[in-house]
Amino acid sequence: xxxxxxxxxxxxxxxxxxxxxxxxxxxxxxxxxxxxxxxxxxxxxxxxxxxxxxxxxxxxxxxxxxxxxxxxxxxxxxxxxxxxxxxxxxxxxxxxxxxxxxxxxxxx
Amino acid sequence: xxxxxxxxxxxxxxxxxxxxxxxxxxxxxxxxxxxxxxxxxxxxxxxxxxxxxxxxxxxxxxxxxxxxxxxxxxxxxxxxxxxxxxxxxxxxxxxxxxxxxxxxxxxxxxxxxxxx
Numbered sequence: 001x002x003x004x005x006x007x008x009x010x011x012x013x014x015x016x017x018x019x020x021x022x023x024x025x026x027x028x029x030x031x032x033x034x035x036x037x038x039x040x041x042x043x044x045x046x047x048x049x050x051x052x053x054x055x056x057x058x059x060x061x062x063x064x065x066x067x068x069x070x071x072x073x074x075x076x077x078x079x080x081x082x083x084x085x086x087x088x089x090x091x092x093x094x095x096x097x098x099x100x101x102x103x104x105x106x107x108x
Numbered sequence: 109x110x111x112x113x114x115x116x117x118x119x120x121x122x123x124x125x126x127x128x129x130x131x132x133x134x135x136x137x138x139x140x141x142x143x144x145x146x147x148x149x150x151x152x153x154x155x156x157x158x159x160x161x162x163x164x165x166x167x168x169x170x171x172x173x174x175x176x177x178x179x180x181x182x183x184x185x186x187x188x189x190x191x192x193x194x195x196x197x198x199x200x201x202x203x204x205x206x207x208x209x210x211x212x213x214x215x216x217x218x219x220x221x222x223x224x
Contacts, residue, residue, distance in 0.1 A: 032209060032210075034210045034211070036153075036211070038153075042216075043203055043214040043215065043216055043217055044145075044153065044203075044211070044214055045214070046210055046211060046212050049208075049210035049212075050210075055210075055212065085152075087152065087153055089153075089211070091209045091210070095155060095167070095169050095170070096155065096158050096167045097143065097155040097158065097209075098155065099152060099153040099154065099155065100152075101152050102152045102153075
């Protein structure tokens with residue numbers, strides 16, 4: 001199951017809303033869809049799991065929606081520390097687990 | 109506090125071998141499936157392998173099948189990845205990650221460079 005993320009790069013100002021898209025080549029079980037944030041030199045961090053559930057300690061400005069083949073991560077009010085690459089991920093099928101190619105969010 | 113610490117990475121020639129380890133603390137490894145995920149320089153994340161809690165279910169991505177072997181020692185709270193017949197394209201930072209099946213905790217990664 002191939003996951004395609006768009007846009008490749010998003011350049012926005014603090015306080016703006018960021019909308020990141022992830023499209024799957026085959027339908028995904030929404031219980032097994034997640035989003036991760038990765039900052040330079042750091043390991044990825046789980047943001048959202050089960051399509052819309054925030055992981056522990058994740059602020060409520062991060063939200064996830066979607067079903068089937070189309071999923072969205074929204075950051076309602078960008079802060080400077082949100083500058084990172086964001087990856088979507090699905091679990092199940094073959095291969096067992098796949099990641100999207102990532103969306104880089106730049107804060108102006 | 110949950111912690112995962114990888115070790116064993118380094119520089120190896122094409123065709124060589126390395127054994128990566130992941131030491132878990134703050135939780136009982138025996139209760140969780142575990143994964144290896146890698147990231148080539150400047151590239152995205154690539155899942156490599158999964159092992160369930162009892163080592164009865166194991167999966168690999170196609171590009172490493174027959175060359176890599178995942179294993180675990182629950183008594184030692186450790187996860188391993190034996191990598192043989194290494195290729196240039198295996199160069200990456202290798203992360204271990206706990207499986208729920210969401211990957212909720214990750215180690216800091218260990219770099220592997222395959223080069224002559």
